[in-house]
Amino acid sequence: MTGEVPVRIARKQAAELAHQANKAALAAITKLLSSQKTVFTGGKNSLQTYRAHAVESCLYLMVKGGQGMMEVSRKAAEANQFARNWGSRLVRLWVHEWVATRTLPESHRGAHSKITSLLTDPAARDAIRTYLRSNKWTVRNPRKLQSLLKNEMESGDVMNYVSSILSEDIPLGLKHFIDTVLLPRMQVKYSWVLNGEQPLKKKGPGRGLHQSEFICSSVGHLKDAGITLEYGKNHEGFWNGQLFVQQLKEKFLPVFRAAHDPDVIAAVLVDHSQGHSIYASDALRVSEMNMRPGGKQARMRAGVTSKSEFRQERGLDAEWLCL
Incomplete structure (x- = not known):
């Protein structure tokens, strides 16, 4: 053809x-x-x-x-x-x-909504629109509003009154309408919070959980590397640096190596807290040293002075231990 x-x-x-x-x-x-x-x-x-x-x-x-x-x-x-x-x-x-x-790639990290807005409900939007058009929010001075609508006010007073309507009358009236009429009609629980803030949830009677997770910059959330600890004196204890190092060795490193090439090196970034800090077992710490011979002695590594490079052993000699 x-x-x-x-x-x-x-x-x-x-x-x-x-x-x-x-x-x-x-x-x-x-x-x-x-x-x-x-x-x-x-x-x-x-x-x-x-x-x-x-x-x-x-x-x-x-x-x-x-x-x-x-x-x-x-x-x-x-x-x-x-x-x-x-x-x-x-x-x-x-x-x-x-x-x-012609759109650049954008990151959605931190852009997800944690709470829902009342304006997402079509019925709520219609009710709020009807309320604002009815002028029922003028609870303080209805006569002054009528004079404004009939063009009976002076030009100098119009701007001041319109500013007070937008900043005081409408917000207060709309809040009163939502609290007393709209939300009871919808049978929903609500709370007023500042812009950008999240509502505080009351603590329940249940046991608290400590969750330690890892988020990789290349593959995202490493789900299999997480650990959940039911903390408490009579439960699984409390989170510390020893548990964090154990999680790194047994959980994080195998999952990270399975998700990346063998030549990729992991750089772990954590905040400065007691749950992420730990010393080596033979670290030179004053709090682990005894002032006198006897008792439980820590096996610390030898110290070297910076000037003379003199090696000084931190443990007790065998003759001291036999006394």
Whole structure:
């Protein structure tokens, strides 16, 4: 038939269109990174900046080098400090998104809503809209509002009154309507909190749990590396540095090595707390030393002075132990 195109020619045309799209996307990402007006989420050294450079590297190797996406995505991921396997998969997703929509990859860390808003309910939105249009929030001075609607107020008083309506009358009236009418009608529990704050939950009678988890920058949450401790004097004890080191050896390192290449080195970042601090068994600590011979003696490593390099043993000699 005259309208059909051979498969080989159709594939060649599709490859040419894809090459032109990648070429235009490379020019766009290069211009974006070199522009002084570009503002990245978190600054110039943020995670979004590294992701954008990974997209640019992948597109450059594809357009200039003529290589396939699978191989160049691994190179781009490693060049921008991402994991070879999982990072290359993310790079391919970011490149497809940039070529299609010119959208930079964004991190959703910390952007998830912890509480629901009343305005997400369509029935609640309609009730609030009807209440505001009814002007029932004018509980302090309804006559003054009527004079404003009828254009009977002076121009100087209009601005002051409108400002007081927006800052005092409407918020107070709307809060009273939600507390006394809307929420009882919806039969929901509620609490008023400041913007950006979370409501405090009351402690229940149950036993507290201590959860120690790890989040990897390349593969995310290491679920199998976590430990749950039912803390308490009469239960599993309390969390300390010894348990943390045990978790690192028995839980974290096997899971981390299974998720990464053998040459990848883990850098563990923890906060400064007693649950993460521990000394070596032979550390030179004054609190473990006895002032006099006898009693339980700690086996500490030898100390060396910095000037004379004199080696001084911290343990007692055998003749002292026989006394």
